[in-house]
Amino acid sequence: MNKNDTTKSRILDAAEQLFAERGFAETSLRIITARAKVNLASVNYHFGSKKSLIQDVFDRFLSDYSSGLGAKLAELESESSDELDTEKLLRALVSPLLLLEKKRKHSISIFMRLLGRAYAETQGHLRRYVTNKYGFVLVRFTLLFQKAYPNLSNDQIFWRLHYTLGSLIFTLAGSEALTDIARVDFKRSMQIEEVIEEMIPFLTAGMKA
Amino acid sequence: MNKNDTTKSRILDAAEQLFAERGFAETSLRIITARAKVNLASVNYHFGSKKSLIQDVFDRFLSDYSSGLGAKLAELESESSDELDTEKLLRALVSPLLLLEKKRKHSISIFMRLLGRAYAETQGHLRRYVTNKYGFVLVRFTLLFQKAYPNLSNDQIFWRLHYTLGSLIFTLAGSEALTDIARVDFKRSMQIEEVIEEMIPFLTAGMKA
DNA sequence: AAAAATATCAAACAACTGTTTGAAACATAC
DNA sequence: GTATGTTTCAAACAGTTGTTTGATATTTTT
Numbered sequence: 001m002n003k004n005d006t007t008k009s010r011i012l013d014a015a016e017q018l019f020a021e022r023g024f025a026e027t028s029l030r031i032i033t034a035r036a037k038v039n040l041a042s043v044n045y046h047f048g049s050k051k052s053l054i055q056d057v058f059d060r061f062l063s064d065y066s067s068g069l070g071a072k073l074a075e076l077e078s079e080s081s082d083e084l085d086t087e088k089l090l091r092a093l094v095s096p097l098l099l100l101e102k103k104r105k106h107s108i109s110i111f112m113r114l115l116g117r118a119y120a121e122t123q124g125h126l127r128r129y130v131t132n133k134y135g136f137v138l139v140r141f142t143l144l145f146q147k148a149y150p151n152l153s154n155d156q157i158f159w160r161l162h163y164t165l166g167s168l169i170f171t172l173a174g175s176e177a178l179t180d181i182a183r184v185d186f187k188r189s190m191q192i193e194e195v196i197e198e199m200i201p202f203l204t205a206g207m208k209a
Numbered sequence: 210m211n212k213n214d215t216t217k218s219r220i221l222d223a224a225e226q227l228f229a230e231r232g233f234a235e236t237s238l239r240i241i242t243a244r245a246k247v248n249l250a251s252v253n254y255h256f257g258s259k260k261s262l263i264q265d266v267f268d269r270f271l272s273d274y275s276s277g278l279g280a281k282l283a284e285l286e287s288e289s290s291d292e293l294d295t296e297k298l299l300r301a302l303v304s305p306l307l308l309l310e311k312k313r314k315h316s317i318s319i320f321m322r323l324l325g326r327a328y329a330e331t332q333g334h335l336r337r338y339v340t341n342k343y344g345f346v347l348v349r350f351t352l353l354f355q356k357a358y359p360n361l362s363n364d365q366i367f368w369r370l371h372y373t374l375g376s377l378i379f380t381l382a383g384s385e386a387l388t389d390i391a392r393v394d395f396k397r398s399m400q401i402e403e404v405i406e407e408m409i410p411f412l413t414a415g416m417k418a
Numbered sequence: 419a420a421a422a423a424t425a426t427c428a429a430a431c432a433a434c435t436g437t438t439t440g441a442a443a444c445a446t447a448c
Numbered sequence: 449g450t451a452t453g454t455t456t457c458a459a460a461c462a463g464t465t466g467t468t469t470g471a472t473a474t475t476t477t478t
Contacts, residue, residue, distance in 0.1 A: 007455080023329065025234035029436065039457050044437060046455090116329055119383065120232065120322070155395040159380075159404070162387060163411050166379025167372040174328070178371060186364035198365070202372050205418035206411040216425080238466065248427050253467060255425090 008046045010036040016057045020113040024054055024126070055129055058118065061100075061111050062130070066137050068096030073140050084148035086207040087200060090164070093141070094196050097172075101192060108192055112173035119169070149208070164203050171199060217255045219245040225266045229322040233263055233335075264338055267327065270309075270320050271339070275346050277305030282349050293357035295416040296409060299373070302350070303405050306381075310401060317401055321382035328378070358417070373412050380408060 014036035018027045029050060033040045047053040072092040076084065100107045118126045138161075145157045152160075171178065175195055183189045223245035227236045238259060242249045256262040281301040285293065309316045327335045347370075354366045361369075380387065384404055392398045 023232070023234060025232065028434075030434085039455095040436095041438080041458090042456070050436065113329065116325070119379075120325055120329065124231075153395075155391055155397055156407070158391060158395070159387075159407050160411055162380055162383075163376040163408060166377070167375040170328075170375025170379055171368075171371055174371075178368075182364055182367060186362075186367070188364055195368070198368055199372060201418045202369055202415040206415035209410045209414035237464075239464085248425095249466095250428090250468080251426070259466065 007036075007038050007042050010038060011043055011046065011053070012057055012060060015053055016060070016110060016114065019054065019057060019117070020110040023117060024121075051125060054126060058114065058126070058130060061107075061114065062134050064100060065096050065111070066134055068099055069093070069137060072096065073137075073144065076144055077140075081147045081150065084144065086148070086204040089141070089144055089148060090200055090203055094168070094200075098193060098196070106176070108172055109175050112169050112175075116169050116173045145207075160207055163206065167199065167203060171195065216245075216247050216251050219247060220252060220255065220262070221266055221269060224262055225270070225319060225323065228263065228266060228326070229319040232326060233330075260334060263335060267323065267335070267339060268342075270316075270323065271343050273309060274305050274320070275343055277308055278302070278346060281305065282346075282353065285353055286349075290356045290359065293353065295357070295413040298350070298353055298357060299409050299412055303377070303409075307402060307405070315385070317381055318384050321378050321384075325378050325382045354416075369416055372415065376408065376412060380404065 011032060015027070015032050018032055018035065021027075029043050030040060032053075033043060043050070043053055047056055069092065072095060076088065076092055097108050097111070100111065118130050121127045142157060142161060145161060146152075146154060149157060172192070172195070175192055179190045179192075179195065220241060224236070224241050227241055227244065230236075238252050239249060241262075242252060252259070252262055256265055278301070281304060285297065285301055306317050306320070309320065327339050330336050351366060351370060354370060355361075355363060358366060381401070381404070384401055388399050388401075388404065
């Protein structure tokens, strides 16, 4: 049987879509299993609980993304500080995203919406889970920025990195709706790659303000 | 009876807090009424439904904010284009927020978290409601930016405005958690006013990149 | 003070939630 | 082909949800 058409992966596919569209609490297991065309009980059989399903949806994205990012970071870490600049670092951050998008259409926007929702879960289990398991990537990234900008204080870098993440997550999460508006208002149809390209000079300028 | 201690306003107070903390679907009417120390049925009596309660929570914030912003925008609209700059416009955007914060502690972060959640509700009733009722403010703001930056194309302004909103909402929504981290990591405790001050040069540089 | 309108209350409602169960179907190994 | 392990399925479970009800209390009007 095709690995992408097992009961388990069909549940993951349906769940990640619906979670991104409607949120975690607003998405019932019955809606997921109906969309995935599998039996209701199979979620608890394959994943144990709804909580674990949510975590597994994240894991599939994050392990893909952070392995791609890890390679990029390793490259950059071996470079000297005067070779580093914001644009290079930002491209390291987004290029694994574009890889995801190539493998599966709209996955950037789905991924970013999920991230936004996880972030909004200020006190929930999900935020803890994500930060515990993947927080070290953010740390590595912060260190690179510190190396690239020795004149900026550490907390300035901390904050600017968060401004950047805010722009990225917010814009890419809403990219479908926003490109729609741009298309009718400015008669300009954009791909997500183009949206990202537009964003890089903005963020670069801010970073070294 | 004190206007701020009616059943209705106690429900609004409890609801806005809990919605910001936990989300809309994750917050039951029973939790709200328990926190507000009122009877369960009073929500449906005073607001009609949970949906309307959510909208009314927004209305209280948005009418406060957008009336403050409206005055600022009127000022700016009467200025000539060479008097306008990004910093002025950004300050017009955030100064009504700081007024809210003065009236009630933590209201910026609550407000931004609510906005973030409303924004995440891509297909929900709330997003429609907010954009229908308050979308014109964003339009006015866009026009001012176009006036201030005649060399930028309209869609560039459109996108950069969204990057800015992303930074603002994302950072201010998480400002409590982030200032906590900054305090222990950098031994630096920050007020929200300071966070905003730090953000303005970043966004200004990006806007005129 | 009587009457009318407004507000509060405990209790019940139907609908929906995630999860469990035990039997049936299927696959794999001997 | 029988036995063993794995997966699917319909049905039921207990708990929570938003909402409604009708009685009681409170306030306002006359």
